[in-house]
Amino acid sequence: ELKVEQNPLFLSMQEEKNYTIYCNYSTTSDRLYWYRQDPGKSLESLFVLLSNGAVKQEGRLMASLDTKARLSTLHITAAVHDLSATYFCAVDNRSNDMRFGAGTRLTVKP
Amino acid sequence: EPEVTQTPSHQVTQMGQEVILRCVPISNHLYFYWYRQILGQKVEFLVSFYNNEISEKSEIFDDQFSVERPDGSNFTLKIRSTKLEDSAMYFCASSYVRTSAYEQYFGPGTRLTVT
Numbered sequence: 001e002l003k004v005e006q007n008p009l010f011l012s013m014q015e016e017k018n019y020t021i022y023c024n025y026s027t028t029s030d031r032l033y034w035y036r037q038d039p040g041k042s043l044e045s046l047f048v049l050l051s052n053g054a055v056k057q058e059g060r061l062m063a064s065l066d067t068k069a070r071l072s073t074l075h076i077t078a079a080v081h082d083l084s085a086t087y088f089c090a091v092d093n094r095s096n097d098m099r100f101g102a103g104t105r106l107t108v109k110p
Numbered sequence: 111e112p113e114v115t116q117t118p119s120h121q122v123t124q125m126g127q128e129v130i131l132r133c134v135p136i137s138n139h140l141y142f143y144w145y146r147q148i149l150g151q152k153v154e155f156l157v158s159f160y161n162n163e164i165s166e167k168s169e170i171f172d173d174q175f176s177v178e179r180p181d182g183s184n185f186t187l188k189i190r191s192t193k194l195e196d197s198a199m200y201f202c203a204s205s206y207v208r209t210s211a212y213e214q215y216f217g218p219g220t221r222l223t224v225t
Contacts, residue, residue, distance in 0.1 A: 033213055042201060043153065043216040088153060097143070097155040097166050098214065 002027045002093050006101035013079045013108050021104045023072040023089035030067045031092035034074055036085045037103070043088065047074075079108045112136045114217035116202050122223045123192055131187045131220045133202030142185045143203040143214060144177065146170070153201065159185065192224045 003026040013019050023032070031050055035043040047056045049065035049072060056063050060083065062075045072089055086105045090098040115134045123129050135142050144156040158165040159177055176188045185204075189196055199221050203214040 035216075042218045045213045045215070048213045090153075093155075097158055097168070099155065100153040102152045 002029070002091060002099045004089060004091050004099050004101040006089055006104050009102055009104060011104055011106045013076070013106065015080055015108055015110055016078050018078065019076050021074040021076070021087055021089075021106075023074070023091075023101055025070050025072075025091045025099075028067070028070075029091045029093070030065075032065050032072045033090045033092075033098065034063050034072070035088045035090060037088060038085050046087075076106075079106075081108050081110065084108045114202055114204055114215050116200075116217040116220050118220060119218065120221045120223070122225065125194055125224055126191050129189050129192055129222065131189075131200050131202075131222070133185045133187070133204075133217055134183050135185055135202065135204030136206075136215055137183070139204035139206050139215075141165070141205045141207065141214075142177075142179070143205075144187045145201045145203065145216075146198040147201065147219075148198045156187070189222075192222075194224050197222055197224045 005024045007022050033048055034046040036046050037043050047063040049063060052067040054065045060077045065072045074087060084107050086103045088100050088103045090100045093099050114136055117132045121129055142159040145153050146156055147153045155168050157167040157171045157177055174190045178186050199219045201219045202217040205214045
């Protein structure tokens with residue numbers, strides 16, 4: 001059974017600092033997704049990573065995928081308050097469903 | 111920009127009652143999904159639907175749950191006899207193809223409260 005583990009689960013950052021969120025998964029997959037969720041809101045797609053070595057960047061966020069290590073990272077550069085949210089990684093289970101990590105609740109403080 | 115819509119936004123029901131949650135997927139999408147998120151927890155897959163039948167379902171999706179596409183636009187999730195533990199946010203999602211190349215687009219969710 002596919003298991004997806006994220007860490008840390010809680011992250012409190014100061015503005016302008018850098019940090020990385022990690023997403024490990026247990027079985028072979030080359031499709032990984034990052035979503036953002038604001039409190040009480042739906043899931044907003046951030047990145048779709050479809051191959052080993054894939055790297056995508058949008059603003060202060062950069063995501064990468066290493067399928068051999070079964071690891072994806074979401075790197076935050078020079079954090080700002082607007083990035084405060086919960087970030088989920090999700091892995092395609094190849095059975096027409098996605099399995100989500102537990103989420104990382106990010107708080108960016110001034 | 112096309113989006114997935116869901117109604118109602120909030121549903122309160124008594125334990126043992128039936129509820130139907132409604133979703134209108136993006137119009138040219140072919141795959142439809144239901145997920146749930148218990149407050150403060152992770153998003154859990156319930157079921158996927160393609161070509162008018164269930165493609166996959168999780169262990170959560172037991173006999174109390176059913177899905178239907180009653181017409182060309184709606185996609186519904188029915189819970190036959192609600193339990194307290196069914197209280198959660200239910201998200202509908204759709205994709206043009208399997209998630210192999212296209213991400214799933216999520217609706218705003220329906221908050222179900224069972225009392």
